[in-house]
Each structure stands twice: as structure tokens, then as C-alpha cells.
Amino acid sequence: MKEWIKGMQANIPLAVSAMAYGGVFGVLSGNQGVSWAEMLAMDLLMFAGSAQLVMIEMWQAPLPVLEMGLAVLVVNMRYLLIGASLQPVFDGRPLWQKVLGMHLVADENWAVTIAAHRSGGTCPAFLVGGGLLLLTAWTAATICGNLLGGRIVEPARFGLDFAFVAVFAALSMSLWRDRDDLLPWLVAAGLAVAGEQLLPGKLYIALGGIGGALTAVVIEVIKTTKFPTEPGTATDRLAETCEEVER
Amino acid sequence: MKELFQDGAVQAILLTAGITYALRLGGLLLADRLPRIGPARRFLDCLPGTILLSLTVPGALHAGVEGIIGLGACLLIFWRTRNLLLTMAAGMIGVCLFRWLFQM
Numbered sequence: 024m025k026e027w028i029k030g031m032q033a034n035i036p037l038a039v040s041a042m043a044y045g046g047v048f049g050v051l052s053g054n055q056g057v058s059w060a061e062m063l064a065m066d067l068l069m070f071a072g073s074a075q076l077v078m079i080e081m082w083q084a085p086l087p088v089l090e091m092g093l094a095v096l097v098v099n100m101r102y103l104l105i106g107a108s109l110q111p112v113f114d115g116r117p118l119w120q121k122v123l124g125m126h127l128v129a130d131e132n133w134a135v136t137i138a139a140h141r142s143g144g145t146c147p148a149f150l151v152g153g154g155l156l157l158l159t160a161w162t163a164a165t166i167c168g169n170l171l172g173g174r175i176v177e178p179a180r181f182g183l184d185f186a187f188v189a190v191f192a193a194l195s196m197s198l199w200r201d202r203d204d205l206l207p208w209l210v211a212a213g214l215a216v217a218g219e220q221l222l223p224g225k226l227y228i229a230l231g232g233i234g235g236a237l238t239a240v241v242i243e244v245i246k247t248t249k250f251p252t253e254p255g256t257a258t259d260r261l262a263e264t265c266e267e268v269e270r
Numbered sequence: 271m272k273e274l275f276q277d278g279a280v281q282a283i284l285l286t287a288g289i290t291y292a293l294r295l296g297g298l299l300l301a302d303r304l305p306r307i308g309p310a311r312r313f314l315d316c317l318p319g320t321i322l323l324s325l326t327v328p329g330a331l332h333a334g335v336e337g338i339i340g341l342g343a344c345l346l347i348f349w350r351t352r353n354l355l356l357t358m359a360a361g362m363i364g365v366c367l368f369r370w371l372f373q374m
Contacts, residue, residue, distance in 0.1 A: 033354070035355065036354045036355045036357075036358040039358075040358070056276075058273070058274050058275065058276070059274075060274035060275060061274070061275055061276075061279050061283065064275075064279075064280075064283045065283055065286075065287075068283060068284070068287035069283065069286055069287040069290050070290075071290050074286065074290060078282070078286060084276060084277065084278075085277065085278060086276070086277065086278035086279060086281075086282050088278050088281050088282045088285060089285075091282050091285070091286055092282075092285045092286055092289055095286040095289055095290060096289050096293075099289065099290045099293050100293065101321065101325075102290065102293040102294045102297060103293045103294075103296060103297040103300075104297060104317055104321055105294070105297060105321060106293065106294045106295060106296060106297020106298040106299075106300075106301070107297040107298065107300055107301035107314060107317060108297075108301070108314060108317040108318045108321065109297075109298055109301075110298060110301035110302060110304075110314055111314075113298060121295065121298055121299070122295065125291070125294040125295040125298055126291055126294065126295075128294050130325060134318075134322055134325075135354075137318040137322075141318075185333055185337065185340060185361050185362060185365040186358045186361055186362050187329070188326060188329045188330050188333060188337065188341065188361075189340065189341065189344040189357055189358055189360075189361030189362075190354055190357065190358050190361075191322060191325055191326040191329075192326050192330060192341055192344060192345060193344060193345065193348035193354060193357045194322060194354075195319065195322045195323055195326055196345055196348060196349065197348075197352075198318055198319040198322060199319070200319075204316070204319060207316050207319070207320055208319060208320065208323055210320075211319075211320035211321075211323045211324050212323050212324070212327040214324070215323065215324035215325075215327055215328055216327060216328055216331065218324075219328040227324065227328065228321060228324045228325055229324075230324070231320060231321070231323065231324025231327075232317060232320045232321035232324050233320075234320070235316065235319070235320030235323065235324070236312075236313045236314075236316040236317045236320050237313065239312055239313065239315075239316040239320075240309045240312050240313050240316075243309060243312050244309060
């Protein structure tokens with residue numbers, strides 16, 4: 024079977040959940056005075072649910088363009104890490120595939136692709152297939168919501184709010200490798216929960232992601248050092264070892 | 271009939287879309303420049319799990335008691351079946367049932 028079709032199939036559960044949210048979100052955008060054309064442009068060009076939600080909340084004339092840019096930067100900072108984590112999937116691929124493929128990366132198809140990659144490898148087409156399905160579902164649902172208005176039922180009534188969490192938790196489970204993951208995962212979860220209370224936007228995701236992964240690096244450095252010395256900052260050690268590797 | 275794009279909308283959408291795309295592609299291109307072995311590799315290897323967990327855990331906690339119970343059931347089902355659609359359906363039905371039983 025073609026990889027992109029497999030990617031679409033693997034993302035069906037998440038596309039259902041994205042549609043339910045897209046519908047509600049579309050209604051909200053209509054109420055805030057966002058036109059269907061503006062909504063469509065956002066769906067196709069930005070394709071990032073939580074950042075779009077933030078923009079819509081700020082959508083009052085005169086539009087605060089720079090503030091919106093800043094808010095979206097904060098909310099979408101996690102994509103820098105998500106992009107970095109896709110390096111093994113795009114490894115050795117031509118630049119045009121990276122340039123085109125990366126636009127279609129959402130949380131959902133990223134998570135599905137990474138899980139598939141861990142259990143036997145995958146390719147950018149799998150990611151892109153999932154992205155196309157999600158983009159279609161998301162755009163259709165938001166535009167319908169925007170045009171139809173308040174005729175959409177609350178997703179919470181059908182437990183759809185929970186579907187996203189359930190699927191992501193299941194995907195996390197398939198990313199578990201061995202006991203070496205335990206401490207980094209605990210640190211990530213702890214930092215994310217704390218960061219959610221303290222940091223603006225979705226920065227807590229970046230905080231948990233970086234903190235957890237750095238913990239893994241520190242553990243490895245301590246393990247490979249014969250004489251455990253005073254642990255320096257993780258970035259110092261990263262730089263040191265990078266120099267060694269280059270030599 | 272409302273106009274299709276109000277003042278500043280095109281600029282706002284292009285700016286935020288550009289920022290989002292730059293972050294997506296920038297992350298990938300930066301990772302391409304990191305060494306393939308050693309701590310940098312370890313960092314990238316660990317990143318998917320820690321990001322996914324950071325995305326999930328706060329949301330799960332917000333779902334309250336029924337969320338934690340539902341999550342346990344979902345993880346059990348996924349562990350036995352490895353089927354995402356089934357896992358999602360079980361999670362939804364479980365939470366609906368719980369809300370119907372205890373919050374009517």
C-alpha cells in the first residue's frame with residue numbers, strides 16, 4: 024500500500040476529533056467576526072489549531088498584528104522541537120521534500136508518524152498523507168462552523184474532548200523504549216504541569232520537552248564519565264562532547 | 271455583506287503563518303546540523319517522548335477523576351489491542367458513561 028494512504032488511515036481517529044473541535048472553533052470564529060475567507064486563509068496557511076484559537080481571541084478591530092505575531096510565536100514554539108524530532112524521518116531526503124512536507128506537520132500526524140517510525144520505520148509520505156487528511160478535516164469543519172453558526176453540539180457531550188487525550192496517551196505508550204526513559208519522562212511531565220501554571224501560551228510543552236530530553240543527556244553523560252565529577256550544566260556538557268565527536 | 275478581509279487581516283495571517291512555518295522547517299534544518307552520535311543524538315531520540323508527554327499530561331490532569339480512570343482504561347485497551355480507533359472509542363464511551371452516571 025502507498026505510504027501516504029497508510030498515513031491517512033493511521034490518522035482517521037485524530038481527524039474525527041479534529042473535526043469536532045474544528046466545528047466548535049468555526050462557530051467561535053464566526054461570533055468573533057472572522058470572515059470565512061479569513062478563516063480559510065488561516066486554516067491553509069497556518070494550520071495550527073491552538074495558535075488559530077489565540078488569534079481569534081485577539082480578533083478585534085484594529086487588529087493587533089504584531090501582538091498576534093508574538094502570541095503565535097509563543098504558542099507555536101513547540102514546532103521548533105517537533106521539527107527537530109522529525110530529523111530521522113526526513114534523514115537523507117532532498118530539500119524540497121522537507122520544504123513541502125514540514126508545512127503539513129500538526130501535533131496529531133507528528134505523533135502518529137513518530138510512533139510508526141519507532142515501530143519499523145516510515146517516510147515523509149506517511150506524515151504528509153496524515154497531514155493532508157487533517158488539513159481537509161480541519162478546514163471543512165472550521166468553515167462549516169463559521170458559515171452555519173451555533174448549530175454544532177458541544178464536543179464534551181460526546182466525550183470528544185477526552186478523545187484527544189486518550190489517543191495521545193496511547194501514542195506516548197508506544198514511544199516507551201526502556202527504563203532509561205523513566206526519569207526523563209517524569210521530568211518532562213513535572214515540568215509541563217508546572218510550566219502550564221507559570222508560563223504563557225503553550226510554552227510548557229517546549230519546557231517539558233527540552234527539560235526531559237536534557238535529563239536523558241545528563242544521565243548518559245554521567246554514565247559514560249568514569250569519574251563522576253560535579254555535574255555542570257547540561258548544555259556545557261553537550262558542547263564539550265560535541266567537540267570530542269568532531270575530533 | 272461583510273468584506274472578506276478586514277484591515278490588517280492579510281498582514282496578520284501572513285505574519286503568523288510565516289512564523290509558524292519558519293518554526294516547523296527551522297527545527298528540522300537545525301536538527302540536520304547536529305552531530306549524528308553522542309549527546310545531541312540522545313537529545314533528539316528522547317525528544318518525541320518528552321514532547322508528547324508534555325502535550326498529554328496537563329490535559330489528562332484537567333480531565334479530573336473520570337479522566338484518570340478513563341485514561342487507565344484506554345491505556346489498557348491500547349496495550350492489549352494496539353488499535354488507536356478502538357482506544358479512542360473506549361475513551362469516549364467511558365467518559366460519556368461516567369458523566370451520565372455521576373453528573374446528571
